[in-house]
Every structure is written in C-alpha cells, then in structure tokens.
Amino acid sequence: MAGCKNLIGTFMLQIIVLALFSLHAEGQGLKVGFYKKSCPQAEGIVSKVISDVMAVAPSLSGPLLRMHFHDCFIRGCDGSILLDSPKGQTEKFSPPNLSLRGFNVIDRVKLALEKACPGVVSCADIVALVARDVTVATKGPHWKVETGRRDGKVSLITDPINPVTGLPSFTSNITVLKQSWSLRGLSTKDLVVLSGGHTIGMSHCSSFEERLYNFTGKGNNGDTDPTMDQNYVARLKLKCKPQDKTTIVELDPGSFKTFDDSYYKLVTKRRGLLQSDAALLNDPETRAYMIKSTSHGSTFFKDFGVSMVNMGRIGVLTGSQGEIRKVCTKTN
Structure with missing residues (x-):
C-alpha cells in the first residue's frame, strides 16, 4: 500500500512539474532581432551555412527541423539535445533521438558564429534558426x-523516455498527443500544424512495422492496421520486411524533399505512415484542419510559422539563466 502511495505521489509531482513547465511557455525575454546590435550578421551567417549544406545534403532538412522539436519538448528550448557526455548519458543518446542527424551542421554554424561574434549567440537559438532556414531551403x-x-547545463538520457514528461511516441493515440502538447502550453491546432512538418524527412521501417505485420500484437504476419489504405500497405511491405531495422521510407512519398501540404492529402487518404499521423483523423478539430489543408483555402504555410514560434517559447532560459556555450556539445 505504501508503495502504491509513493507511486501516486511521484506521478502527481511530475504532473505539477509539467504544469509549472507549461506556465513558462510564454517565451518571456525573447524577441525578433535580439542580436541586432551584438551580432548583426548572425542570421545571415546561419542562412549561408544552411544554404551551403542543403545544396549538397538536402536529406538533412527533416532531421534538423525535428531536432528543434526534440529539444523544446524536453527541458524547453535550451539546446540540451546537443550535449555530449563521456559515457553517452545525455538526451542525444536516448532511443527517440538516435535517428536524429545533422549535429555536425549545428557545430558548423556555431563555429562560424564564434568566429564572427565570440560568446554571443546561443546554441539553443542556433537550433531554432536552423529549423526555419531548412524549411525555407525546401520551399517552405x-x-x-x-x-x-x-543554453541549459543539464541533459539526461532518461528524460526523453520518461512516461509522463518524455517525447510523445510515433505510436501515440490522439488523446496522448493532445495531452503532450497541452502540458507544454501548445494547442490542438499547434499539434496538427506542427505534424505537417512530416512533409519532409524519412522514417525507419521499425517505426511502423507493427502496422504492417503485427497490429494487434498477436504475432500474425497478416495482421495489418485496418485503418491504413491497403494498397499503401502492399507497397510498404515491398520495402519493409519483418524485423527490418535499417531501411528508411519517405514520410511524404513523391515530395519528401519539398515542404508542401501534400502530407495532409496523404493522411486524409489513410496513407499516413506513422500511427501518430493517422491519429490526427480521430479528433474533430485536427481532422477538420487536415481537410481544409487539402483545399485552395489552406493556411498551412502561415500557420506553420506561428506554431513554430509558439513551440520555440517553451521553457526558455533568458537573461542571466543558463549560459552561452562556446561549443554546443559541452557546457562551459
């Protein structure tokens, strides 16, 4: 009985922490043009590096955009996703983050900024600016x-997989997704808009294998997710065999290197690759937005910028909090 009480107490504490966390999602201390005087060329430097990278490695656009999301949802937008540790015990090495790529691009941007304006531009801001610039580079x-x-000074490998405060899974249902966004001060509209970022990028077969071969968990290879378009299932099975851990598949087939609204068209046709994509059809508000985004009246591009700003305000450190790292992979 005592153990049960302790468990309930721990759970309630985590809820309280998250509630406080969401109260700090207003982004106090942030402003457009923060570096106007201290490093006026900062955004131009970031843009130039990203333009050079995208010219030779456009497939990094998706991971670099996702990096901002993975950073902000854990401890707020503080650059904690970038930290290394001798024993690999930081967020970067947590299972949900192992598919992220492009950390070397962040390092390249930081190096250029340190050369121009030493000790001025934070790594957390670099992640946010890079997310915008890779979106623009892919016609978004x-x-x-x-x-x-x-920049924050703490990064723990256990944080992204915490059952209460961690990253929402690609298998999450609509209830869990809405709760996860809400606890961070984001709306249901932010959820469906930011999910549209899946218009660029790839996913490993292992992320959706159960939808193809073992949806009910009974081990039957013919057990597919009945909500998926069966023609789409057949095509995916040609690419992804059971237990395939290495093959990657386009999240938005046909235009995964171009930021557009075709993601919504695919999901409404029951061709969303991940369960968390398909889950957006199970809520009146998210479903209505998706249908609207398949029409000429789509406001997706405008909305995406607004929701990215909203996300970029989560749990930020400003003023005298945290530090400005000299190198993004380690604290000063």
Missing part, C-alpha cells in the same frame, strides 16, 4: 524567429 514558409534563448 519563412517566419521571424524570436531569439534570446540561453
């Missing part, structure tokens, strides 16, 4: 990025 929308974040 441009938005004004609020800056002024400072």
Whole structure:
C-alpha cells in the first residue's frame, strides 16, 4: 500500500512539474532581432551555412527541423539535445533521438558564429534558426524567429523516455498527443500544424512495422492496421520486411524533399505512415484542419510559422539563466 502511495505521489509531482513547465511557455525575454546590435550578421551567417549544406545534403532538412522539436519538448528550448557526455548519458543518446542527424551542421554554424561574434549567440537559438532556414531551403514558409534563448547545463538520457514528461511516441493515440502538447502550453491546432512538418524527412521501417505485420500484437504476419489504405500497405511491405531495422521510407512519398501540404492529402487518404499521423483523423478539430489543408483555402504555410514560434517559447532560459556555450556539445 505504501508503495502504491509513493507511486501516486511521484506521478502527481511530475504532473505539477509539467504544469509549472507549461506556465513558462510564454517565451518571456525573447524577441525578433535580439542580436541586432551584438551580432548583426548572425542570421545571415546561419542562412549561408544552411544554404551551403542543403545544396549538397538536402536529406538533412527533416532531421534538423525535428531536432528543434526534440529539444523544446524536453527541458524547453535550451539546446540540451546537443550535449555530449563521456559515457553517452545525455538526451542525444536516448532511443527517440538516435535517428536524429545533422549535429555536425549545428557545430558548423556555431563555429562560424564564434568566429564572427565570440560568446554571443546561443546554441539553443542556433537550433531554432536552423529549423526555419531548412524549411525555407525546401520551399517552405519563412517566419521571424524570436531569439534570446540561453543554453541549459543539464541533459539526461532518461528524460526523453520518461512516461509522463518524455517525447510523445510515433505510436501515440490522439488523446496522448493532445495531452503532450497541452502540458507544454501548445494547442490542438499547434499539434496538427506542427505534424505537417512530416512533409519532409524519412522514417525507419521499425517505426511502423507493427502496422504492417503485427497490429494487434498477436504475432500474425497478416495482421495489418485496418485503418491504413491497403494498397499503401502492399507497397510498404515491398520495402519493409519483418524485423527490418535499417531501411528508411519517405514520410511524404513523391515530395519528401519539398515542404508542401501534400502530407495532409496523404493522411486524409489513410496513407499516413506513422500511427501518430493517422491519429490526427480521430479528433474533430485536427481532422477538420487536415481537410481544409487539402483545399485552395489552406493556411498551412502561415500557420506553420506561428506554431513554430509558439513551440520555440517553451521553457526558455533568458537573461542571466543558463549560459552561452562556446561549443554546443559541452557546457562551459
């Protein structure tokens, strides 16, 4: 009985922590043009590096955009996703983050900024600016990025997989997804808009294998997710065999290197690759937005910029909090 009480107490504490966390999602201290005087060329430097990278490695656009999401959802947008440790015990090495790529691009941007303006631009701001610039580089929308974040000093491998405060899974249902966004001060609209970022990028077969071969968990290879378009299932099975851990598949077949609204068209046709994509059809608000985004009245591009700004305000460190790292992979 005592053990049960302790478990309930721990759970309630985590809820309280998250509630407080979401109260700090207003982004106080952030502003557009924060480096106007201290490093006026900062955004131009980031843009130039990203332009050079995208010219030779456009497939990094998806992972670099996702990096901002994975950073902000754990401890807020503080650059904690970037930290290394001698024993690999930071967020970067947690299972949900092992598929992230492009950390060397962040390092390249930081190096260029340190050369121009030593000790001025935070790694957390670099992640936010890079997310915007890879979106623009793939023909997506441009938005004004609020800056002024400072870098956190803590990064734990267990944080992204915490059952209460961790990253939402690609197998999450709509209830879990809405709760995860809400606890971080984000709306249901932010959820469906930011999910549209899946218009660029790839996913490993292992992320959706159960939808193809073992949906009910009974071990029957013919047990597919009945909500998926069966023609789409057949095509995926040609690419992904059971237990395939290495093959990657386009999240938005046909235009995965171009930021557009075709993601919504695919999901509404029951061709969303991940369960968390398909789950957006199970809520009146998210479903209505998806249908709207398949029409000429789509506001997706404008909305995406707004929701990215909202996400970029989660749990930020400003003023005298945190630090400005000299190198993004380690604290000063």
